[in-house]
Amino acid sequence: MIEVTxxxxxxxxxxxxxxxxxxxxxxxxxxxxxxxxFIVKESRQEVKNLVKSYKRDIFTNGLLREE
Structure with a gap:
């Protein structure tokens, strides 16, 4: 999940x-x-970056847990 304002x-x-x-x-x-x-304060690019960061965290943490 991503947090927006x-x-x-x-x-x-x-x-x-x-x-x-x-x-x-x-x-x-x-x-x-x-x-x-939702109408939010973050820009379109900031929302995109939040989603990318969240997905990266899930992917990285998921791989670490499987090892």
């Missing part, structure tokens, strides 16, 4: 596997496959 300053964890689109309109809107949408 809503426009009101609260943080929310989002399951990155459910992200369908991330748009800047100019606010960043994360649309999930469930139909739910």
């Amino acid at each position: 809503r426009l009101n300053g609260t943080t929310v964890l989002i399951n990155s596997d459910l992200i369908e689109t991330v748009e800047e309109t100019p606010d960043t809107v994360i649309s999930l496959t469930t139909g739910k949408k």
